[in-house]
Amino acid sequence: MRKPIIAVIIVVLVVLYASLFVVQEGQRGIVLRFGKVLRDDENKPQVYAPGLHFKIPFIETVKSLDARIQTMDNQADRFVTKEKKDLIVDSYIKWRISDFSRYYLATGGGDISQAEVLLKRKFSDRLRSEMGRLDVKDIVTDSRGRLTTDVRDALNTGSAGSDDEVQTPAADDAIASAAARVERETNSSEPAPNPNSMAALGIQVVDVRIKQINLPTEVSDAIYNRMRAEREAVARSQRSQGQEEAEKLRAQADYQVTRTLAEAQRTALITRGEGDGEAAKLFADAFSQDPDFYAFIRSLRAYESSFADNQDVMVLSPDSDFFRYMKAPTNTAR
Structure with a gap:
């Protein structure tokens, strides 16, 4: 009697265990019955929030979708600027699922690889078009943040038809095709998102970042040569100004x-003149007291200067007044 009861209990426990499923935090669940998605009144896939839920055992299975932010690294690619110069750009995208039912249908069962293929095509075309409107200086300096913001907004909202200056027809066609498939499979009364946006796939782009921008060799040489020429011009200008100063x-x-x-010199001449004048005055005052003595002293100085060199020859008359002090004195008293 006990064995059948134990068997029944075991069966009940197995059925109960198979009837329960848990959706982990950071995930969403979609239940499939015989391989087909359970849908709501609008024929949209039913999405289960994190928590404990019930399902029909052995008949229904659960498909989990990651609700966390995903990171998609893009391989470095070559882009052409407004100046027709190439740049090697390495970037990545942060995205998450915003509409799980739409995402599941658009990606053929929640295939993340298919979602990233469509996202990468749209991102690559949009970034290529945006960079084609800017020159190298704008891309590598102050316009870099604005560039990624414009690309992110364009991915989320899509192009506005003929009003948008940047068109990405190849990626838009692929996204529009997936969005049309979703609209055919659902009966939602809500307005459909722009078929040229990632919202049509149930995806929201959280952020777009450029990790690195490299210049090809020919572009680097051209920029460095221009920078060198500008610096040399500034240096020449500075040198000219320095020489002028x-x-x-x-x-x-x-x-x-x-x-x-x-x-x-003016002060020296004035001082010398004043000194000479003072000296002359002193000499005049001194010799004016005895003019004969002054004449005698001057004659002695003249004799000294004239006979300093023994080789000098002077031809003078003996009666010359120059030799008057060399003659014997005469007795003037007689």
Whole structure:
């Protein structure tokens, strides 16, 4: 009697265990019955939030979708700028599922690889078009943040038809085809999102970032040569200004030197003149007291200067007044 009860209990427990399923935090669940998705009144796949749920055992299975933010690294690719110059751009995208039922239908059962293929095509075409509107300077400097923001917004909202200056027809066709398949399979009364946006696939692009921008060799050489030429022009301008200032300072210094020397010479001449005048006055005052003695002293100095060299020859008359002090004195008293 106990064995059948135990068997029944075991069966009940197995059935109960198979009837329960848990959707983990950060995930969403979609139940499939005999391989077909359970749908709601609008024929949209039913999405189960995190928690404990029930299903028909052995008949229904659960497909889990990751609700967390995903990172898609893009392989470095070559892009052409407005100047027709190539750039090697390495980037990545942060995205998440915003509409799980739409995402499941658009990607053929929640295939993340198919979603990333469509996202990569749209992103690559949009980034290529946006970069084609900018030159190298704008891309690598202040327009870099605006560039990624514009690309992210364009991925989420899509192009506005003829009003949008940037068109991505190849990627838009693929996304529109997947979005049309979703609309055919559902009866939702809600307005459909723009078929050119990632919202048509149930995807929201959270962020777009450029990790690295490399220049091909020919572009790098051209930019470096231009930068070198600009720096050399600035250096030449600075040197010219420095030489001009140096010439001004040198001219001012020469002017000050010349002026100072002239003032010094003028003062020296004035002082020397005053000294000579004072000396002459002193001599005049001294010799005016005895003019004969003054004449005698001057004659002695003249003799000293004239006979300093023994080789000098002088031809003078003996009666010359020059030799008057060399003659014997006469007795003037008689």
